[in-house]
Amino acid sequence: MRIGELARRTGATPRALRYYEEQGLLTPERRPSGYREYGEPDVAAVHGIRTLLAAGLNSAVIAEILPGLPPPGSRGPGPTCPELLAGLAAERARITRQMDELAAARALLDAIMGAEAPSSVILAGREPAGPSARSSAGPSARSSAGPAVRAEPAGRKLGGARSRAVLE
């Protein structure tokens, strides 16, 4: 498929897809005309890329680890082996830390909101969001809400999640 279709099927913009190629994340073939030609596996690859980007990994790191995707079982002790594995573990730890920070921030927001909650809450999109009881923590909150009514130019931005706080 060509770049437009891949874009439609992944939610990325053509510009983003070219950027991914420039960063070595994708290596589509070329038609004699210069047009990029993508294959089916690229759809999954782009989804993976976007997931990792959204988690704050930069393109360089992703470029190193992406080759371990196409089949579920990678190529033995090949590219996924040396200190690269250490980098992976570090990224994993970073993600976990970030999740903790997010949880803390959400709890803080809940504490601030907790006071009152007029009917206007329903204007905030869908999903109740606020803490139902006004005392202890509500452990549920299913997450993954609806598209969250954003009216920005194109609703497909990403924007990484960097976080190296020490906060002792």
Place this chain on the structure above:
Amino acid sequence: MRIGELARRTGATPRALRYYEEQGLLTPERRPSGYREYGEPDVAAVHGIRTLLAAGLNSAVIAEILPGLPPPGSRGPGPTCPELLAGLAAERARITRQMDELAAARALLDAIMGAEAPSSVILAGREPAGPSARSSAGPSARSSAGPAVRAEPAGRKLGGARSRAVLE
């Protein structure tokens, strides 16, 4: 206290604290010499600010919601009321979404790492990090690992966590 002490006690740099003031997040008093003078509550405030910043809220939003901190009970239906509450709910939803994305990314990393795990894993800092069993998901993972051996200039960076992916 002066800016240096507040910096030491919060992990922020003096530069960051001035920036927070510039953004209206802090309003320290001034000595006749021009030196900023902070109070004890500012310590908690800075921690809150950093928590929210690390969660991806921008300074403008934080400036609106921070006045609801000093006492646990805010000032009734005062500033924490109108469509501001809607904004809060939106931010809350964003955070929850982001947590989902992080979980997805971590699962992806686990899938990539899952193949083999030589002894070199211990080089990645501490915390096993990798999935112990090679099949189903490991629901535990306590998070909040050690300081995560980073040797950067000053180990106190933040860096927000933006994420507006649609990813249908």
Place this chain on the structure above:
DNA sequence: CTTGACTCTGCCGTCGGCGTGAAGGTCTAG
């Protein structure tokens, strides 16, 4: 008084993942 640590106000630099044209080829339905 002097020294050294601390603080002040500008102001420019940075970094990553794209957005957004501009100027020009390619493809395909009618």
Place this chain on the structure above:
DNA sequence: CTAGACCTTCACGCCGACGGCAGAGTCAAG
């Protein structure tokens, strides 16, 4: 053949939370 949709390669712009530096003033101790 032609229009219009799609594609190509530059190349600059942006944004937010600071980092870092310069030049100058302040403060406490010896």
